[in-house]
Amino acid sequence: MAAHVLxxxxxxxxxxxIRFILTRDGWRVSTHDGGSDAVEAVRSARPDLLIxxxxxxxxxxxxxxxxxxxxxATEALPVLMLTAKGQGRDREAxxxxxxxxxxxxxFSNAEMLEQVRALVAR
Amino acid sequence: MPMMAxxxxxxxxxxxxxxxxxxxxARAAGVSASYLNLIEHNRRRIGAxxxxxxxxxxxxxxxxxxxxDEGVLIEDLRGAVAETxxxxxxxxDRVEDFVGRFPGWAGLLASQHRRVTQLERSVxxxxxxxxxxxxxxxxxHEVLSAVSSVRSTAAILAETEDIDPVWRxxxxxxxxxxxxxxxxxxxxxxxxxxxxxxxxxxxxxAPQEEVEAWLAARGWHLPELESGDPAAxxxxxxxxxSAAARAMARVWAARLAADAAxxxxxxxRAAMAGGDPGQVAQAFGASIPAVLRRAALLPGSLxxxxxxxxxxxxxxxxxxxxxxxxxxxAACPLWPLYTALSRxxxxxxxxxxxxxxxxxxxxxxxxxxxxLPRGFGGVExxxxxxxxxxxxxxxxxxPVGSTCRVCPRVACVARREPSILSETA
Numbered sequence: 001m002a003a004h005v006l007x008x009x010x011x012x013x014x015x016x017x018i019r020f021i022l023t024r025d026g027w028r029v030s031t032h033d034g035g036s037d038a039v040e041a042v043r044s045a046r047p048d049l050l051i052x053x054x055x056x057x058x059x060x061x062x063x064x065x066x067x068x069x070x071x072x073a074t075e076a077l078p079v080l081m082l083t084a085k086g087q088g089r090d091r092e093a094x095x096x097x098x099x100x101x102x103x104x105x106x107f108s109n110a111e112m113l114e115q116v117r118a119l120v121a122r
Numbered sequence: 123m124p125m126m127a128x129x130x131x132x133x134x135x136x137x138x139x140x141x142x143x144x145x146x147x148a149r150a151a152g153v154s155a156s157y158l159n160l161i162e163h164n165r166r167r168i169g170a171x172x173x174x175x176x177x178x179x180x181x182x183x184x185x186x187x188x189x190x191d192e193g194v195l196i197e198d199l200r201g202a203v204a205e206t207x208x209x210x211x212x213x214x215d216r217v218e219d220f221v222g223r224f225p226g227w228a229g230l231l232a233s234q235h236r237r238v239t240q241l242e243r244s245v246x247x248x249x250x251x252x253x254x255x256x257x258x259x260x261x262x263h264e265v266l267s268a269v270s271s272v273r274s275t276a277a278i279l280a281e282t283e284d285i286d287p288v289w290r291x292x293x294x295x296x297x298x299x300x301x302x303x304x305x306x307x308x309x310x311x312x313x314x315x316x317x318x319x320x321x322x323x324x325x326x327x328a329p330q331e332e333v334e335a336w337l338a339a340r341g342w343h344l345p346e347l348e349s350g351d352p353a354a355x356x357x358x359x360x361x362x363x364s365a366a367a368r369a370m371a372r373v374w375a376a377r378l379a380a381d382a383a384x385x386x387x388x389x390x391r392a393a394m395a396g397g398d399p400g401q402v403a404q405a406f407g408a409s410i411p412a413v414l415r416r417a418a419l420l421p422g423s424l425x426x427x428x429x430x431x432x433x434x435x436x437x438x439x440x441x442x443x444x445x446x447x448x449x450x451x452a453a454c455p456l457w458p459l460y461t462a463l464s465r466x467x468x469x470x471x472x473x474x475x476x477x478x479x480x481x482x483x484x485x486x487x488x489x490x491x492x493x494l495p496r497g498f499g500g501v502e503x504x505x506x507x508x509x510x511x512x513x514x515x516x517x518x519x520x521p522v523g524s525t526c527r528v529c530p531r532v533a534c535v536a537r538r539e540p541s542i543l544s545e546t547a
């Protein structure tokens with residue numbers, strides 16, 4: 001069975017592009033728009049990898065990450081964080097919160113595949 | 123006050139260099155030609171006041187006449203060591219030797235230091251801007267999001283040869299929408315950057331310094347305000363580089379206009395000659411802080427003025443001759459200004475003596491009047507004002523400094539941090 005990637009991203013067109021790239025690479029992809037039930041969605045979907053946007057409309061990616069790391073069921077889940085401001089304080093804060101990898105927008109599709117493959121052994 | 127014997131020679135040197143006749147300089151400085159002649163031949167001691175007037179007439183700082191060019195340069199280099207620390211501290215006792223032997227290099231070092239300080243401030247201002255300017259950060263986020271989507275989508279279209287026509291149509295649609303969004307976002311960003319970020323407005327000078335520099339250039343007196351017409355200053359205020367400085371300048375102009383209205387120039391000057399600020403305030407029905415401000419900002423006044431808010435931050439600085447005021451950071455905690463701040467409505471006066479080369483005696487008068495802009499139920503705002511005047515009083519004086527880092531009084535009980543001058547003082 002294909003490994004499952006959950007993508008939390010509020011930009012529908014970015015989500016659609018990522019979904020297309022990963023699906024063609026053999027992943028099963030589900031998406032979530034980053035609303036208030038995002039943490040719940042992670043718990044129930046139990047993905048092999050979470051791709052998480054840092055800047056979501058209602059909630060910060062850190063808060064979702066912190067909640068995930070605090071829950072024994074999801075504490076070891078690999079998390080790739082997407083950010084439109086990739087450096088400095090944001091990165092440090094995400095690292096403290098336990099992010100696995102970071103990727104700055106705008107990323108190339110090849111980068112995306114490389115990062116995802118590196119995070120989940122298939 | 124005794125001056126170094128050579129001060130007279132420096133006055134003469136400077137006058138000759140400007141091609142000025144003795145009588146001309148004497149007239150400009152308001153002393154008799156014969157008295158100036160005695161001064162120039164070092165046969166009379168020069169008081170701080172006369173020295174100040176001579177300096178003004180010669181277009182130089184009094185300190186320069188007193189200590190020579192090297193004196194100012196030495197102070198600058200000490201300041202550089204104080205701010206940056208480093209290897210210079212160990213050789214501080216040789217700074218005079220250095221300046222004497224390599225005046226050119228020393229001058230270069232001092233000007234480089236000034237430049238570095240300026241650039242650091244500029245970098246901090248820009249940093250602040252990126253961190254705190256939520257509009258800019260949102261606009262960038264918008265553009266980066268659109269670029270991300272365009273980049274990914276375009277790559278999919280370019281690289282996927284067997285793409286399903288339905289998907290292809292969908293991605294083309296997305297591309298179109300995102301490129302429109304990108305164009306709008308980029309335009310908004312450009313408009314924003316063009317509109318607000320003029321070259322001067324990069325925080326090179328702190329706004330307060332801009333305002334002070336403007337007032338200093340006007341001789342600390344604005345005749346426009348005497349006729350009660352602050353609007354006449356507007357063309358000049360508009361010329362200040364930053365919006366913050368323009369706002370501060372307007373607040374000052376309004377305040378000084380009110381002072382001018384309460385204390386009409388000629389009557390006030392006459393009352394202050396030999397008068398006491400407390401009595402003058404009483405006679406004019408004006409506030410004591412207004413009298414202190416007005417006294418320091420009369421045309422040609424040699425007096426200095428400092429004002430601090432409740433946090434002790436200096437919000438206004440007119441340096442008096444011979445009393446260096448710190449440009450950054452906190453001042454000497456012994457200043458009577460702070461005594462007044464902690465004892466509102468009580469007059470504080472003292473004779474103080476500055477530390478270091480060319481000690482000066484100054485008579486200071488400080489007063490703090492609390493304000494209740496939100497009434498009895500609101501916060502109490504405090505602002506302390508200190509008028510600083512040269513004095514020839516030989517009585518016991520309170521030793522004060524500019525700020526701890528460059529103050530040579532090693533054993534001072536109020537010391538906040540070690541002085542860089544400790545080893546050499």
